[in-house]
Amino acid sequence: MTTRLLLCFSLIALPLHAGDFRVGAARVDITPKDGTPLGGYYHFRGSAGVLDPLYAKTIVMEKDGTHAVIVVLDLSGTVRPIVAATRKLIQEQCGIEGDHVLISGTHTHSGPQQPRGSMMDDLTKVNSPPGVAYMSALPGRITESVKQAKAKLAPVNASVAIGKAEGISFNRRILREGQQEAIWQPKALTAKDRPAGPVDPEVGVLLFQGAGTDATPVASLLNFAMHPTSVGGGVKISADYPGVFTKLVSERHGPEMISVFANGTCGNINHTDYITGKRRSTLELGTALADAADAAWPNLKVVGTFAPRVRSEQVTLRRRTFTEAQIAKAKDMVANMLTTKFGTVPMAETVCILETLDKKDKPLLAEVQVIAISDDVAVVALPGEIFVELGLALKKASPFKHTFIAELSNGSIGYVPNKEAYPQGNYEIVSARGEAGSGEKLVEVALKLLNEAKTAK
Numbered sequence: 001m002t003t004r005l006l007l008c009f010s011l012i013a014l015p016l017h018a019g020d021f022r023v024g025a026a027r028v029d030i031t032p033k034d035g036t037p038l039g040g041y042y043h044f045r046g047s048a049g050v051l052d053p054l055y056a057k058t059i060v061m062e063k064d065g066t067h068a069v070i071v072v073l074d075l076s077g078t079v080r081p082i083v084a085a086t087r088k089l090i091q092e093q094c095g096i097e098g099d100h101v102l103i104s105g106t107h108t109h110s111g112p113q114q115p116r117g118s119m120m121d122d123l124t125k126v127n128s129p130p131g132v133a134y135m136s137a138l139p140g141r142i143t144e145s146v147k148q149a150k151a152k153l154a155p156v157n158a159s160v161a162i163g164k165a166e167g168i169s170f171n172r173r174i175l176r177e178g179q180q181e182a183i184w185q186p187k188a189l190t191a192k193d194r195p196a197g198p199v200d201p202e203v204g205v206l207l208f209q210g211a212g213t214d215a216t217p218v219a220s221l222l223n224f225a226m227h228p229t230s231v232g233g234g235v236k237i238s239a240d241y242p243g244v245f246t247k248l249v250s251e252r253h254g255p256e257m258i259s260v261f262a263n264g265t266c267g268n269i270n271h272t273d274y275i276t277g278k279r280r281s282t283l284e285l286g287t288a289l290a291d292a293a294d295a296a297w298p299n300l301k302v303v304g305t306f307a308p309r310v311r312s313e314q315v316t317l318r319r320r321t322f323t324e325a326q327i328a329k330a331k332d333m334v335a336n337m338l339t340t341k342f343g344t345v346p347m348a349e350t351v352c353i354l355e356t357l358d359k360k361d362k363p364l365l366a367e368v369q370v371i372a373i374s375d376d377v378a379v380v381a382l383p384g385e386i387f388v389e390l391g392l393a394l395k396k397a398s399p400f401k402h403t404f405i406a407e408l409s410n411g412s413i414g415y416v417p418n419k420e421a422y423p424q425g426n427y428e429i430v431s432a433r434g435e436a437g438s439g440e441k442l443v444e445v446a447l448k449l450l451n452e453a454k455t456a457k
């Protein structure tokens with residue numbers, strides 16, 4: 001009897017969905033076991049203890065049978081083989097096209113490392129048994145979150161507001177008068193110093209709440225650009241400030257709501273105030289962002305929605321080239337790297353040179369993806385740690401009123417500086433895989449895809 005009733009209801013309910021914009025959201029715990037190799041730095045750290053849990057958080061959107069999925073992981077980023085395996089699994093188990101799935105990472109520096117197919121794997125011991133166990137389970141865990149989110153699809157209204165968090169994020173590259181090379185993360189500034197570039201203070205809020213009389217918040221997508229490095233390089237697991245930010249937004253605006261944080265273009269943005277030397281705590285940063293979202297909440301405006309328009313393109317970038325002297329120096333250094341501690345910048349440079357040599361005959365592929373759900377709202381996925389100048393340019397030129405950017409999505413090619421930053425050198429530049437102009441190329445492709453999505457019927 002019960003079964004028959006349920007069947008009747010579902011038969012009656014089905015046609016009602018045609019034309020509705022529906023959303024379902026879920027989160028699945030992806031906290032690793034102790035001993036799992038952590039990411040974020042150039043050496044091995046096995047996890048020991050948990051400050052706060054890590055999640056795979058998922059928003060599934062659907063209208064007229066077309067789906068789009070946004071997954072954000074509390075991890076340092078995403079790597080292509082895991083993204084590919086996960087998309088395949090989602091396609092098989094959830095019936096959603098793999099290329100309609102966006103998978104991003106918050107860039108927490110207190111979560112598991114992922115294999116990169118470079119000497120980073122040796123330095124971080126990511127291929128040790130605990131690392132392999134974690135990574136082989138990950139596609140299944142993400143797929144589980146998509147399954148749960150899809151099962152909860154229900155009609156929603158979408159609304160958007162853009163808040164501002166001023167004075168909590170800082171450009172970590174500094175130019176000193178009379179000096180060409182940028183200074184990276186200085187301890188203190190002098191009167192001759194100025195930031196090499198801007199920050200992006202915008203706090204994007206995209207809210208989905210039940211349509212009709214039931215206006216319960218279902219999911220929110222939150223967007224801000226800043227490195228999550230406030231917990232530091234210890235061995236305890238943490239989602240860093242995005243964990244606090246999303247937890248507070250849900251507590252304050254909808255206990256059942258899944259709040260998902262996508263990191264914006266924060267390649268050169270940190271939380272240290274280089275003028276005063278002040279470093280806000282994880283709690284302070286997350287709270288400041290939640291307060292900024294609160295201030296924006298009354299401005300949330302409902303936007304018309306259409307069936308998700310998803311576009312993506314694989315861009316082939318040119319790898320950087322190196323002099324014989326640079327190569328010789330890197331080879332010399334690598335012999336001692338597992339036993340001797342070097343500074344972050346020379347380590348990064350050596351890893352990059354040797355990886356580039358190793359892969360010089362393979363194309364440097366970068367996926368740019370766009371998900372538009374409204375004439376006013378689109379999400380752009382970029383595959384690396386993108387300099388803020390590129391993100392600001394992309395937002396400004398976008399044909400959409402509100403453009404959310406999720407960096408470190410769908411695999412990562414590492415740091416992606418803007419063209420002007422290359423001659424200024426230092427950490428992000430010596431780490432960059434693509435030659436100068438790669439970032440501008442990604443922005444150009446993103447704009448092309450945004451325009452296609454905007455005008456599609």
Ligand SMILES: [Zn+2]
Nearest residue numbers: 107227267385
């Ligand atoms: Zn980073």
